[in-house]
Amino acid sequence: METPLKLDTLQTIELAEGVQVQLHPAGPLPRAVALMVDMVLAALIFGGLILGLLFLGNLVGMEMSVGLILLSAFGTYWGYFMLYEVLRRGQTPGKKYMGLRVVRTSGAPVGWGAAFLRNLVRFADMMPLLPQWQLAWLVFGFYLFGVTSCLCTLRFQRLGDLVADTLVIYDKTTEPHFTAKSREPIAPAPPPFVLTREEQVAFIQFVERAPSWSESRKEELVQPLAELLGIQGRGAVQRVLGIGVWLRDS
Amino acid sequence: MKRADFEAHNEANWRELEATVAELDRKRPLLDAERLPRLFRKVCGDLALAQHRMYGRKLCERLNGNVIAAWGHLHSGLNRGSSGLALFFGHTFPAAVRAESRVVWLCLAMFWLPFFAFIAAAYFEPKWIYALLSPEHQAMMDMQYGTDNVDEFIREKFGSNFGMLGFYIINNVSIAFQSFACGVLFGVGAVYALGQQGIILGAMFGYVHANGNLHRLYTFCASHSSFEILGIILCGAAGTVTGLGLIKPGRLSRKDALTAAGRRALPILIGGSMMVALAAPIEAFWSPSSIPAAMKHTVGILGWLGFAAYFTFVGRRQDAA
Structure with a gap:
């Protein structure tokens, strides 16, 4: 099925309840930051476990605690992401920090199977690995395959996401960092011609996003409309904003 | 119905849903089981209306988030033990x-x-x-x-x-x-x-x-x-x-x-x-x-x-x- 190319990455999904929701997939960069946070936290957890088990080793014997340390290394490495993603509804601490969440492509929360698959395939995603040493599995790799796969898929899915049929999405929509306060109130103005639904949406979205753009960018964006409206420059921007406000509030 | 009226009319419902979801996120058990489905059905309708009437990105995103969160809780996996x-x-x-x-x-x-x-x-x-x-x-x-x-x-x-x-x-x-x-x-x-x-x-x-x-x-x-x-x-x-x-x-x-x-x-x-x-x-x-x-x-x-x-x-x- 050919889908028309879109400007944004929003994924529209129709639920069984008959309503359409939109998922906002997250790109490699915020996910990389989330991963760093998780790596640090996993290292701290493992370090704490080692200390605790070494202390325990004084009581029950070192052999026992060596076995437990090995088991906890295994558990931290393969289990950290899986347990958090299932038990915390798709959010490891790093993902929570970055406002991300793992969901199925249907929007449903991930279960054990999906979390198991996507975090095992992480091993393939993180290749090439740093040079191997005794505890090669505690070293993380460069995620070359994962990033490549993210950039080749429309929904930023790494190989693990593809195999497990999952997505990483923005959990909460964030407000733009920089917004300019509008100095002059915009006078609503009816559009001079009949607009289709999509065109009406475009006008309303222009009003909503305008505060985060510079004046020259706004003028550039309304340039194609200037000829239709018969005004140039700032006047055209004001006119388009007015139409948007009229459409939104009426 | 204008957007402001729509928001004023439904705000209480959305607040209740958001509070319910927050409670579920903290793994608190719900005392009345029918509350979530009822609020969920309501917000589904509200979202569809808001999208159709073009009430704007901010409102639509809020309702969108509410629908996804509630849906996730309703559809979270069965524990078959x-x-x-x-x-x-x-x-x-x-x-x-x-x-x-x-x-x-x-x-x-x-x-x-x-x-x-x-x-x-x-x-x-x-x-x-x-x-x-x-x-x-x-x-x-x-x-x-x-x-x-x-x-x-x-x-x-x-x-x-x-x-x-x-x-x-x-x-x-x-x-x-x-x-x-x-x-x-x-x-x-x-x-x-x-x-x-x-x-x-x-x-x-x-x-x-x-x-x-x-x-x-x-x-x-x-x-x-x-x-x-x-x-x-x-x-x-x-x-x-x-x-x-x-x-x-x-x-x-x-x-x-x-x-x-x-x-x-x-x-x-x-x-x-x-x-x-x-x-x-x-x-x-x-x-x-x-x-x-x-x-x-x-x-x-x-x-x-x-x-x-x-x-x-x-x-x-x-x-x-």
Whole structure:
């Protein structure tokens, strides 16, 4: 099925309840930051476990605690992401920090199977690995395959996401960092011609996003409309904003 | 209805839903079970209206988030508990292995052919074995399974069976997981991992065949061999299944084929890794124990026969249904 190319990455999904929701997939960069946070936290957890088990080793014997340390290394490495993603509804601490969440492509929360698959395939995603040493599995790799796969898929899915049929999405929509306060109130103005639904949406979205753009960018964006409206420059921007406000509030 | 009126009219409902979801996020039980579905149905309608009437991005995103969050809670997975486990081992797992029997046979061959080739090499061309095993490795094999020495080398190194359990789990299950994960890369990883395991293990066995104490080796390995080797082969087979999705996507796009293959591989992977994990306590506690050799050999043979029967016969009835 050919889908028309879109400007944004929003994924529209129709639920069984008959309503359409939109998922906002997250790109490699915020996910990389989330991963760093998780790596640090996993290292701290493992370090704490080692200390605790070494202390325990004084009581029950070192052999026992060596076995437990090995088991906890295994558990931290393969289990950290899986347990958090299932038990915390798709959010490891790093993902929570970055406002991300793992969901199925249907929007449903991930279960054990999906979390198991996507975090095992992480091993393939993180290749090439740093040079191997005794505890090669505690070293993380460069995620070359994962990033490549993210950039080749429309929904930023790494190989693990593809195999497990999952997505990483923005959990909460964030407000733009920089917004300019509008100095002059915009006078609503009816559009001079009949607009289709999509065109009406475009006008309303222009009003909503305008505060985060510079004046020259706004003028550039309304340039194609200037000829239709018969005004140039700032006047055209004001006119388009007015139409948007009229459409939104009426 | 203007947007402001719409918001004013429904705000209380949305607030209640947001509070309910926040409570569920904190894993608090809901006292009135019908509250979430009622609020959810309401907000679904509100979202559709808001989208249709173009009430703007901010409101739509808020309702969108509310719908997703509530839907996630309503559709969070069922916990089937022990009956789910029984269904998995009684039907899903063996049926999934049979459904991919061609790949499983291929993976069995990829492991066993080099293995037996190296054992044969012990009698015809032992230099193949010496080419593969480093002198240190050979010395270690001599210590464990040499003709004169009776010490348990690895056990001495780690001291206790519990230490060994940790070592076996981290080593064997990681190998199984990695052979699956690398299978995603067009199956290359799985072929490499299985072939490598077959070659290394074959060389080690061949070395003992050529100059070691065969009885000790087979007595130690017999009991856990079926769990461990079949488990690793099945994990490799699961990796090959996903890799084949990329190589031979059929009528799907490669992306969709990978997803579909992942779904078919998952039960094989879960079952296989459970078998490897089960092998670890057997290898750590039962195999080095002083149980009579005949007993260990019997358990080993029964293990192989049992798995052959399990994958051939179990879970057939629901196939037909």
